[in-house]
Amino acid sequence: MKIAVLLKQTPDTETKIKIKSDASGVDETDIKWIINTYDEYAVEEALRLKEAVGTGEVVIVTAGIKRAVESMRQALAMGADRGILIDTEGLTLDSYTAAVILAKVLPNEKFDIVLAGKQAVDDDCVQVAHGVATLLDWPCVWPIEHIELSGDKKSVMVVRPVSGGTKEVFEVGLPTILCCDKGEHDPRYASLPGIMKAKTKPIQELKAADLLAGETPKVKWVNFSLPPDRQAGKILKGEPEQVCAELVKLLREEAKVI
Amino acid sequence: MVKRNGPFSASFLWEPVGTWDLFIPEELNPEQKELAKLARDFIKNEVEPLREKIEGKLEPSIVPRLLKKAGELGLLMAEIPEAYGGLGLNKITATVIAENATGWTSFMVPLMCHTGISTLPILYYGTEEQKKKYLPKLATGEFLGAYALTEAGSGSDALAAKTKATLSPDKKYYVLNGEKQFITNGGFADVFTVFAKVDGEQFTAFIIEKTFPGVSCGKEEKKMGIHGSSTVPLILQDCKVPVENVLGEVGKGHRIAFNVLNIGRWKLGAACMGGSKRIMEYSSKYLKERQQFKKPLADFQAMREKLANDNIRTYLLESVIYAYASALDNACAAIEIDKSSPDYYKVVMKKVKGLNIEASITKVYGSESSDIVSDDAVQMYGGYGYIQDYPPEQFYRDNRINRIFEGTNEINRLLIPDTLMRRALKGSIDLMGEIQKVLAGLKDGYPKTDSAKPLAPWIDQLESLKRLAIYFCGVAAQKYMEKLREKQSLVLLMADLVIEVYAIECGLQRALKIRKIKGEEASKLAELMTIAYISEKIPEMIARTRQGLFNVAEGNDQEFASYEKALNRIIQPQLAPTESLKETIAARVLEKEGYVV
Numbered sequence: 123m124k125i126a127v128l129l130k131q132t133p134d135t136e137t138k139i140k141i142k143s144d145a146s147g148v149d150e151t152d153i154k155w156i157i158n159t160y161d162e163y164a165v166e167e168a169l170r171l172k173e174a175v176g177t178g179e180v181v182i183v184t185a186g187i188k189r190a191v192e193s194m195r196q197a198l199a200m201g202a203d204r205g206i207l208i209d210t211e212g213l214t215l216d217s218y219t220a221a222v223i224l225a226k227v228l229p230n231e232k233f234d235i236v237l238a239g240k241q242a243v244d245d246d247c248v249q250v251a252h253g254v255a256t257l258l259d260w261p262c263v264w265p266i267e268h269i270e271l272s273g274d275k276k277s278v279m280v281v282r283p284v285s286g287g288t289k290e291v292f293e294v295g296l297p298t299i300l301c302c303d304k305g306e307h308d309p310r311y312a313s314l315p316g317i318m319k320a321k322t323k324p325i326q327e328l329k330a331a332d333l334l335a336g337e338t339p340k341v342k343w344v345n346f347s348l349p350p351d352r353q354a355g356k357i358l359k360g361e362p363e364q365v366c367a368e369l370v371k372l373l374r375e376e377a378k379v380i
Numbered sequence: 381m382v383k384r385n386g387p388f389s390a391s392f393l394w395e396p397v398g399t400w401d402l403f404i405p406e407e408l409n410p411e412q413k414e415l416a417k418l419a420r421d422f423i424k425n426e427v428e429p430l431r432e433k434i435e436g437k438l439e440p441s442i443v444p445r446l447l448k449k450a451g452e453l454g455l456l457m458a459e460i461p462e463a464y465g466g467l468g469l470n471k472i473t474a475t476v477i478a479e480n481a482t483g484w485t486s487f488m489v490p491l492m493c494h495t496g497i498s499t500l501p502i503l504y505y506g507t508e509e510q511k512k513k514y515l516p517k518l519a520t521g522e523f524l525g526a527y528a529l530t531e532a533g534s535g536s537d538a539l540a541a542k543t544k545a546t547l548s549p550d551k552k553y554y555v556l557n558g559e560k561q562f563i564t565n566g567g568f569a570d571v572f573t574v575f576a577k578v579d580g581e582q583f584t585a586f587i588i589e590k591t592f593p594g595v596s597c598g599k600e601e602k603k604m605g606i607h608g609s610s611t612v613p614l615i616l617q618d619c620k621v622p623v624e625n626v627l628g629e630v631g632k633g634h635r636i637a638f639n640v641l642n643i644g645r646w647k648l649g650a651a652c653m654g655g656s657k658r659i660m661e662y663s664s665k666y667l668k669e670r671q672q673f674k675k676p677l678a679d680f681q682a683m684r685e686k687l688a689n690d691n692i693r694t695y696l697l698e699s700v701i702y703a704y705a706s707a708l709d710n711a712c713a714a715i716e717i718d719k720s721s722p723d724y725y726k727v728v729m730k731k732v733k734g735l736n737i738e739a740s741i742t743k744v745y746g747s748e749s750s751d752i753v754s755d756d757a758v759q760m761y762g763g764y765g766y767i768q769d770y771p772p773e774q775f776y777r778d779n780r781i782n783r784i785f786e787g788t789n790e791i792n793r794l795l796i797p798d799t800l801m802r803r804a805l806k807g808s809i810d811l812m813g814e815i816q817k818v819l820a821g822l823k824d825g826y827p828k829t830d831s832a833k834p835l836a837p838w839i840d841q842l843e844s845l846k847r848l849a850i851y852f853c854g855v856a857a858q859k860y861m862e863k864l865r866e867k868q869s870l871v872l873l874m875a876d877l878v879i880e881v882y883a884i885e886c887g888l889q890r891a892l893k894i895r896k897i898k899g900e901e902a903s904k905l906a907e908l909m910t911i912a913y914i915s916e917k918i919p920e921m922i923a924r925t926r927q928g929l930f931n932v933a934e935g936n937d938q939e940f941a942s943y944e945k946a947l948n949r950i951i952q953p954q955l956a957p958t959e960s961l962k963e964t965i966a967a968r969v970l971e972k973e974g975y976v977v
Binding site: 192195317 | 410411414415418421422452453454455457458467469477972
């Protein structure tokens with residue numbers, strides 16, 4: 123069983139985001155970088171699938187700059203076997219171009235299953251995995267909270283939550299791309315021996331520019347701004363009837379939410 | 381020429397700034413950073429959520445279970461060699477784990493006790509068979525460890541222990557009788573390093589398993605703090621210990637007792653450093669949230685100054701701890717004997733001994749730093765600081781023991797001048813020569829640092845403080861000779877001078893090194909912190925030394941006049957605008973919401 127995990131390095135969700143003074147992007151100086159939260163669930167599921175089969179390989183595939191290697195090593199410390207870094211130094215990718223380069227790399231490796239997080243917690247675009255699936259013409263299920271390999275190892279059974287608590291169950295042929303939600307398993311810790319072993323696991327480097335073959339981003343970032351500071355709350359006083367009327371009025375006219 | 385890494389035998393006291401290279405935490409590698417994250421995540425996700433149960437001892441099985449879980453993640457095996465199921469990592473890496481295994485919990489006490497004083501005696505003094513038998517199990521947490529030295533009548537005076545060991549007639553085992561007291565982890569430990577006197581005379585260490593006949597534990601002590609840790613008496617009643625479980629040699633147990641404490645000290649300092657950082661994360665956030673007089677507490681300078689002081693002190697402590705860890709690593713790396721040789725650890729222990737002044741400093745400076753920081757936190761929280769629902773209350777209470785266990789701070793301070801004097805008498809250091817140099821300078825003046833060098837005036841301040849420390853040691857030693865030991869208040873002052881020299885040296889050298897490897901912008905805060913500390917600390921040390929010299933003069937005005945003249949020649953304080961420096965520092969702490977360099 124050969125499994126890939128598409129892993130993105132994102133800012134820690136507790137990071138206080140600052141915008142560069144010229145509004146051209148996010149100021150990265152004080153950011154603590156982590157594995158995208160949902161990708162970490164994907165790593166956990168990949169390791170569990172490999173453990174269930176007993177043999178195979180889990181490969182971490184990342185499109186990003188050199189800094190991302192640190193997060194890839196974390197996944198290797200959790201137990202993944204090797205990594206492929208598609209170096210994007212000097213390039214600005216959008217979801218489309220990211221999907222293009224990943225779709226160039228994945229078929230060469232003949233993966234059975236490609237796992238990804240259901241979205242990246244930085245731009246929340248929810249597009250790359252779908253893009254790769256479209257370009258490769260592979261089935262894709264989004265989001266999933268449970269995966270099980272069939273007895274003949276030729277398909278997987280996945281569970282997808284839909285609104286109202288209903289679950290959809292799919293049987294999907296391989297190869298496929300599956301996008302992991304927070305599922306039933308917490309990501310394991312990278313243990314101390316795991317961390318030391320990860321140092322020597324191989325990470326192959328490819329150049330994104332060589333894979334783009336003339337494709338260019340379809341989206342351009344024009345401007346960045348932070349949401350306005352939260353205003354101090356208002357406490358309404360008076361009789362319940364009056365307060366309710368006032369509240370509805372404020373929600374409609376000031377907050378403009380109803 | 382390659383610079384020597386770290387001082388040896390307190391050589392920092394006379395060697396000019398820049399003689400030796402200093403490892404700084406800015407040089408930690410990615411694996412070490414990831415280990416830090418593992419330790420932090422473990423405490424945050426697995427331990428802190430159970431805090432109330434741990435501290436209330438609501439389920440006695442929680443702490444041993446968490447220790448075993450830490451073992452599964454490898455957090456207990458770092459320092460154990462690979463040959464015995466560990467990873468054989470160095471002291472810098474062990475420091476990273478120790479400082480990050482801290483949080484709003486007393487769990488680090490059982491953790492440090494296990495990996496430190498419980499595991500290390502077997503590693504350093506055990507026979508091959510003992511190591512093979514116990515270390516792999518201690519590495520995974522299958523066995524949990526404890527260390528039993530103290531007795532009701534012998535605390536600091538450990539060698540006065542009354543527990544007795546008698547060899548059986550068939551010479552196959554020793555029979556131990558006695559009671560050990562205040563045994564951390566005692567309630568659940570599987571294996572104890574116990575000290576007893578063979579035939580009531582020869583102080584000896586034994587490895588005792590809980591399952592040996594005649595081993596039992598008494599009631600849990602009700603302590604002021606660290607409620608999550610088990611502290612019980614260990615009762616030995618005709619306890620049969622096989623002769624192969626004698627640790628080290630019969631009659632040489634004192635070496636194990638003292639050297640193991642010696643090496644445990646820096647780890648206690650590391651935990652105090654981590655604890656200080658954790659509590660600063662709480663206090664800095666609280667200052668921004670809590671409103672009084674319609675503005676956040678952070679808008680009041682009195683609060684910002686405390687925060688700046690905490691950051692400065694923790695910066696110096698962090699510099700000291702990593703300096704010690706790397707000095708020991710480097711000393712061990714230079715050992716030419718193969719690690720598998722039975723003599724290897726004998727040489728390691730010599731290296732440890734060579735650094736025991738520095739080890740005492742890490743313990744004293746560490747436990748007193750976290751006292752300052754946790755006391756400030758209680759004050760910043762005001763009334764809430766006194767309430768158990770908020771973190772400062774526990775940090776404050778839990779920290780108090782750090783000045784007492786693993787050798788009280790008084791014992792550790794007394795050790796510093798004592799070791800210096802003993803080495804001087806033995807001739808392994810030329811303290812007399814250094815005193816002569818300082819005395820000669822009284823006439824001829826002292827060299828000054830090239831003013832073009834960064835931080836030149838502050839380097840000069842440190843060099844002057846070194847001379848003052850040496851001068852004071854010289855005066856006190858000459859006046860009282862062998863009676864100096866009885867003059868404990870003078871000896872404690874000598875120790876404080878040495879401690880401050882080391883702390884300032886580490887902070888100053890670190891600032892210079894950050895500037896060298898990362899540039900002026902990156903080193904700015906480290907420089908401001910060092911300057912602010914020197915500006916406040918050196919006048920304090922001068923005043924205390926002046927009083928000390930006055931006491932040495934014993935009412936002889938002429939004698940004091942000559943001391944004072946010398947003091948004024950040796951050092952004149954340099955002041956800095958600490959108010960504005962601290963404002964800059966506090967602003968950065970508030971922005972980062974935690975300790976910052």
